[in-house]
Amino acid sequence: MGNTYFQFKQFIIHQDKTAMKVSTDSCILGAWTASQINPSAKKILDIGSGTGLLMLMIAQQSSAFIYGIEKDIDAFAQGTQNITESKWAERLFNDAGDAREFISPDQFDFIICNPPFHDNQLKGPMQEKNLAHHSTALTLEELISTIKTLLIYSGKFAVLIPCYRMAELLFVAASQHYYPEKKLLIHSSSSHPPFRTIILFSNDISATSEEEKLFIRDDNGNYTDEFKQLLGDYYLHL
Numbered sequence: 001m002g003n004t005y006f007q008f009k010q011f012i013i014h015q016d017k018t019a020m021k022v023s024t025d026s027c028i029l030g031a032w033t034a035s036q037i038n039p040s041a042k043k044i045l046d047i048g049s050g051t052g053l054l055m056l057m058i059a060q061q062s063s064a065f066i067y068g069i070e071k072d073i074d075a076f077a078q079g080t081q082n083i084t085e086s087k088w089a090e091r092l093f094n095d096a097g098d099a100r101e102f103i104s105p106d107q108f109d110f111i112i113c114n115p116p117f118h119d120n121q122l123k124g125p126m127q128e129k130n131l132a133h134h135s136t137a138l139t140l141e142e143l144i145s146t147i148k149t150l151l152i153y154s155g156k157f158a159v160l161i162p163c164y165r166m167a168e169l170l171f172v173a174a175s176q177h178y179y180p181e182k183k184l185l186i187h188s189s190s191s192h193p194p195f196r197t198i199i200l201f202s203n204d205i206s207a208t209s210e211e212e213k214l215f216i217r218d219d220n221g222n223y224t225d226e227f228k229q230l231l232g233d234y235y236l237h238l
Contacts, residue, residue, distance in 0.1 A: 030057030
């Protein structure tokens with residue numbers, strides 16, 4: 001039996017009680033997004049905080065107060081455990097509930113989300129994993145509407161999405177007057193097409209949409225230099 005936790009250089013993610021485990025693409029989301037957040041950001045929100053992975057990755061690089069909202073009660077409990085046991089516990093806050101009903105006295109400077117993103121796809125027998133993977137619980141329209149309510153006017157947000165839904169996300173975001181500033185296309189290797197995209201949004205319609213590519217492994221199956229540079233501050237053996 002494998003470990004029920006994932007050890008990073010500066011924190012640990014217990015994940016024995018959650019359907020969704022630490023994944024390579026979520027780690028890329030956390031590391032890349034942490035590098036995009038303005039150092040002056042004071043309040044950051046993770047919609048669907050799960051195990052607390054993204055909150056902790058950002059906390060390692062930012063001095064902001066970081067909040068999470070998680071609907072699944074088991075994931076909430078585990079995420080709360082992970083952030084409470086971290087060295088940044090005094091500025092990390094996790095709430096149980098539906099992001100669509102989340103009320104905050106203040107708006108946020110930055111929002112990050114790894115949403116349930118498989119729409120109209122074959123679902124499996126595990127209800128918890130279905131909710132984490134599939135958009136029956138939170139549609140893209142609901143996500144962007146929620147972000148618009150919680151984000152300051154000059155704020156930015158980042159979303160991880162499968163490439164086949166990128167055009168849909170861009171359309172929904174534009175309908176709420178958010179536009180892509182940067183895109184990171186994630187490839188398993190140089191011989192594979194991208195399978196995930198991280199998009200950084202703002203309300204600046206004139207922003208140039210920069211596009212980057214990240215190849216996780218080279219032709220020999222080893223991590224690329226770009227991947228090691230991105231995750232080097234986090235992964236234990238990089």
